Amino acid sequence: MTNNYFLRIFAILTLGFFISCDNTTDDPPNQNKNTSSSSSSSSGSSGITGPRILEKVNIGNTTVEEYSSTSGVLYQAVIRDNSNSDAITATLTYNNNKVAKIKYIDNKSTHVIDHTYLITYTNGKITSMSMDNPVFNVNNHSDFTIFYDSNGQLYRIVEKKKLGGSSVYTHYIEDKFTFASTNVAKVEHTTMLMDNNTPDPTTAITLAYVYDSYDSKINPYTTLPKEYLMVTSTLMAQVNFYMLSSNNVGNITIQNPLGPAIPVPKTYLYDAQNYPVSDQSQSVKYLYKAL
Template identity: 60%
Template sequence: MTKNYILSTFAAIALGFVVSCDNTTEDPPNQNKNTTSGTTITGPRILSKVNNGTKDLEEYVTTGGALSQVFVRDAASSNTLTSTVTYSGTTISQIKIQDNVTPHVTDNTYALTYTSGKLSAFTMDQTVMGVANHSDFTVYYDANGVLYRIVEKKKMAGSTSYTHYTELKFTFSANNIVKADYTTMLMSGGTPTASTASTTSYLYENYDVKVNPYTTLPKEYFMVSSTMTQLNSYMLSANNVGKVTIQNPAGAAISYPKGYLYDSQNYPVSDQSQTIKYIYKPL
């Protein structure tokens, strides 16, 4: 129950953001619309902020192209998640994600491990209301080296045995994620119990052929954060998603469109209503 509350809290912030990101009435939206108004960066760039006109909903703090902090702010409240990124050389070695409430509901520290230059595993140490939890994550790739799934085994409240299992499985079409299946189940004797499994699926459709702004940032950050906000798995895609559908274990599917206006370099600069702005800084 504690874990579900943590995930729900962060997902609620994320869902509030993504739904508000696009006031497009077209379904699917016309991804061919374009704008070249305003200052255009013609060289290398990195995503800096996503703004709704009154607040920076997302803020990515970088120095020399290296991501150091991320702020994710709820559009309707003062709730904020802060990620602090630590490096070993040029490689991300640790990510700490913490909310701004007392006591913390989200207080996660991730330690990352690489094999042949690719993220292969990470651990999470989590403190919730004074209770310590530990997770071990394994990252799997297919025979072509494409991200396939991320598996978590969790020990709750100081237990020495794994009690919870999650799997986030990705389906790609070319370089875009078209489906993410998030399955949770209990564990017994270190083995997942299939009879307790529950799966939520996220479908991503109508991709454009433009540049996804999140690809300007380290993919390892989004691989780790996707285990908290599975809805946002499309941030790992090469292009920009045009429609997102959420299929919970029970009930009707929920879908919403997303559309964009682009600059002359094929980067999104806003949604089609120009409410949400994507702000970059040059490298």
């Protein structure tokens, strides 16, 4: 039962990746399509012409992502399963106008997702985080270190885990970023075991996510705090790191050393202000809140 629940939670957590895979018949997909004035409203733009923040992402009649904000400041996010009532709520706490704490909790009586992140900044950038997850009366702890290149661009996120109440680190995770201008071009996600606090490279496994075919439009997730997107991607699914990009990714390729590469195309319809309002099949819709 526990294993099944973990698998189900993982399915929820990867929603940000799967919801944007549409059924367009364009080959190759044509991303540069604007909605007409009559379809724009039905696709989620609601006639907003000025500043905005992402409020909802819908699949059909189901809201799978919901963002609650006041005066443009995000204070809560809810991610829902498209097929049942499973959900995860993230609550953000601020200090000096920076996200200082994020607590994620699922809606089950015996919480598997009950993660609290504390965030530390240096010169305005996240440089470290800690995470605690008391699951089944045993605490799991992680320490994160975030690295930037000489241009101040995100370069690496390193996580060291202490699982099962261990006093020493047991697992090592590294996400290495390659950017093309302000868009994420590639993330190499490496995991390995640790022996006496030392990573064991003989146990390493690396997955790579390649992001390309970006448009020149505005990524809806740029309206949300980057700190939230960064933390959420480390918890949920590293494939979602494309949300840190300025523009909208047109294709994601998952490179698994144990199997063939998996391409996942993504397409969009836009409003007159260059914000996506849906995928081209209009099964996925982005709704915004005016500021």
